[in-house]
Amino acid sequence: MDVPGPERRLAAVLAADMVGFSRLMEADETGTLARLKTHRIELIDPAIAKNRGRIIKTTGDGMLVEFHSIVDAVLCATEVQHRMMRRNSDVSPARWIQFRIGINLGDVIVEGDDIFGDGVNVAARLETLAEPGGICVSSAVRDQLGERLDGVEFEDIGEQIVKNIARPIRVFRVRLQQDARSPPDKMADTVAQIGRKPSIAVLPLVNMSGDQEQEFFADGLTEDVITELSRFHDLLVISRNSSFVYKGKAVKVQEVARELGVDYLLEGSVRKVGDRIRVTVQLIDAESDRHIWAERYDRKLEDVFAIQDEITCAIVATMAGRVEAATHDRAKRKPTDNMAAYECVLAAKVLHHRSAREDNAQALRLLDRALALDPNYAHAHAWKGCVLGQTWVYNWCEDRDATFQQVAAELETALALDDNDSDVHRILAAVNLNREDHDKAAYHQERALALNPNYDLIVVQQGELLTWLGLPEEGIDWIKKAMRLNPYHPERFWNHLGRACYCAEKYAEAAEAFSRITRPDHTHHAFLAATFAQMGSAVAAAAHAAEVVKREPGFTVATYLATQHYKREIDRRRHEAGLLKAGLPA
Structure with missing residues (x-):
């Protein structure tokens, strides 16, 4: 009987390696590993998954990935390198994390979840030929791609002799857009059309x-x-x-x-x-x-x-x-027709902070207009996710599930376009909090705070998140810091402070904070009812409870608490106790 040989197949193989890993580890081991992990979680692994790749193995500073399609492999590689360029633009050159990538189309031997053979070895050698931040591919990859990928160009660097490969390999370098000495004319035209930053x-x-x-x-x-x-x-x-x-x-x-x-x-x-x-x-x-x-x-x-x-x-x-x-x-002061993308976003932010339904709708129209002017405006996508999130929170939408999916899609687009925008991570933290994913919310909040520690919306959200995590005393400090940073802060900052004070059992301070809100809705009255009940002021508690039921006739404590994001059960129980004590329906 013939013994079957090893399983073989044709595969698109991508080999990647981090440049200067030993040097960076020697200079800052903890920081380097943390930043590499961040890039994996936010950028590299999602790009591989999106392009239907399978990670075969990883080392401390590299990885081997298999794709069924050479198109998917090249798209994944170019996305990673372009986005890493943007990430490094906010970092000093001494701390840059860059990758070399090699891609080959060849025969591989399959053993369980691993692959071996010439197809893998050539990909690994191509990776060593790539420049930092660059991609090299074999002639097999170049020939298979043809002209199928718009915007991807190749430079023939000839036949190369590489270690442990007997034959010379014909190598092509992928020309990334940033390689060009000057931007193409159409790029300049686009820049001229969109709003110029102040x-x-x-x-x-x-x-x-x-x-x-x-x-x-x-x-x-x-x-x-x-x-x-x-x-x-x-x-x-x-x-x-x-x-x-x-x-x-x-x-x-x-x-x-x-x-x-x-x-x-x-x-x-x-x-x-x-x-x-x-x-x-x-x-x-x-x-x-x-x-x-x-x-x-x-x-x-x-x-x-x-x-x-x-x-x-x-x-x-x-x-x-x-x-x-x-x-x-x-x-x-300018005619509406001349408002550019940036100005649309700016006006949308002002409207959003009013937390009113009609203002929210107008903000959404302005953001749609900004994106019509510039579809790749990451900040506009992020703020559209934020404004849509407000419609979801206040139930100003016909289909809440569809709206939430739209929020997630806008933020995914924003993150792909610019993962160094602090607003993108700020809003992702808020979205994940609404999903009750406290760990992921904390991760994105930490990224937002690192990117811009002086942004009042990020600072106040740090206080809000700490309150939900059961650290209200720390939360109060952050919220008050945000108020100092921006003396013209949105009114909802008082709402965050009131929540934190209630959670910290500082009921008099909570009542004072909520009293600063000029247009309270039923949620504010519910908090005030619970606050006064905890203070033993039955008359005031009953008055606010009556206002809750008047504004929201179907209000129940159970339904309301389902919208709160406490991580600790003790904090949820404290809130529930105050609401029930105020006489609100269970």
Whole structure:
């Protein structure tokens, strides 16, 4: 009897390896492993799954993947490399994580879940020939693809002799779009059509102290403000090198703005007086030469670096909101037909924060318009997911299941387009919280906070999430920090504070927070009913309970609690006890 030989098949094999893994591990082992894990979870594994790939094996810094289609393999590789380029754009070159990828179409031997043979060996050798962030493929891959993939071009780098392969291999390099020296004309046309981000230059703060040591403080503070402002994706910030050209010079605002091509300028001064330091800053609209915001910070000169951090956060958090408000005012003065994609998103944000049904619908129309202008506008997709999420939360939609699926789809698109947008992760955290997936919500919240720690919406959501996780005391601190960051915060911040105070059994503070809401709905009255019941104020509790039933006749405690996201049963029981004590129907 003939003994059957090993199973063989033709397979598209992708081999990937991380560049400089040993160097990065030596410099920062924990951070490198955490970032690599993040890239796997958010980017690489989903791209493989989307393109119907199967991970055969992984090493500390590489992996082997099999695809049934060579088209799927190349699409997966190009998606990973393009998105890694975008991720690295927010990281210093010394910390870049880059991959080399090789793809081959060849015969493989199958043993259980593993594959071996020439097809695998060639893919591994192609990977070593690829540049950091690049892709190399065999002639078999190139021939099979033909012209089937629009936008994917190849460069023939000839026959290569590689280790442990007797014959030379004909190799082609995939030309990624970013390889081009200059963007194609159609890209420039697209950029011209969509809304231009508001732009700002931070001029070097002037040292008014007569103390040379304060020069370092002033320059360091200027650089920190530039760096932190750059975290806001919808703000174009001129680099330090360009801004510091004007150090020590008398300047005219409108001339500097024209030379740098910016809409706004931040200027200011540092003065040391005794044991105190005073920093004064002002934001100027260059178009009208109008001061739109000014602030003064007085601090004791005990820890100069702590002062630098504190003032940086205060300037950045407040100023980003002031720039957005000023830009919105500009947009309102323009005819509607001339509003560009950015301005549509900006107006939609303002409407969304009102938490009213008609405003929400108008915000959705503006976001649809922004996406018609620029379908690849990640921030617009993220905010459309956020606005749709509000319709889901308040039941302003005909089909809640379909709406929730639409929210998820918009956020998936936004994440694919730009996974360094803090708003994308902020909204994904909120969506996963609504799914009762506290771990995934915490993961995306952590990413959002790392990407932009001075964004009030992210900071307040940190407090909200900690409350749901059973850490309301910490939550209160974060919510109050968000209120300090943005003194013009949306009214719903009081709602988050009230919830956190109730969970921390600080009932008087909870009642005070909820009383700040000018247009309370039945949920606010339910919380107030529970709060006053816990305080022993039966009359006030009954009055708010009656208001709940009046506004929501079918209200029951059980149905209402099903919409709350407490991780700990003890927190849910505390809320339930207050509602029942107030006389609300079980």
